[in-house]
Amino acid sequence: MTVISANDLKTRGVSVLQEVLRNAHEAVISVRGRESYVVMDWHAYQKCRETELDAALTEVKRDLAAGRVHKDSVARHLKRIGS
Numbered sequence: 001m002t003v004i005s006a007n008d009l010k011t012r013g014v015s016v017l018q019e020v021l022r023n024a025h026e027a028v029i030s031v032r033g034r035e036s037y038v039v040m041d042w043h044a045y046q047k048c049r050e051t052e053l054d055a056a057l058t059e060v061k062r063d064l065a066a067g068r069v070h071k072d073s074v075a076r077h078l079k080r081i082g083s
Contacts, residue, residue: 006031 002020004027009016020027021041029037040048063069072080 001026001028003028003030003035005029006036 002024004016004020006029009029017027017039021039025044026038026040028035029039031037070077070080
């Protein structure tokens with residue numbers, strides 16, 4: 001994975017990201033030597049989000065099939081979860 005320093009990003013701007021993302025799926029931005037952020041192109045991000053949402057939907061379907069659901073009012077739900 002390619003690491004770009006925050007200083008390099010500051011001085012070179014978006015062009016450094018475009019350069020890195022031409023050859024890699026993502027780039028790591030380091031701040032003061034610590035890996036702090038990940039940047040990816042829009043299509044890679046959309047695919048990542050789609051995968052997360054598919055996993056969440058699968059989990060919900062398993063919970064429904066196993067009967068792990070509550071049918072409460074908002075007030076009862078908040079009381080049950082301790083809010």
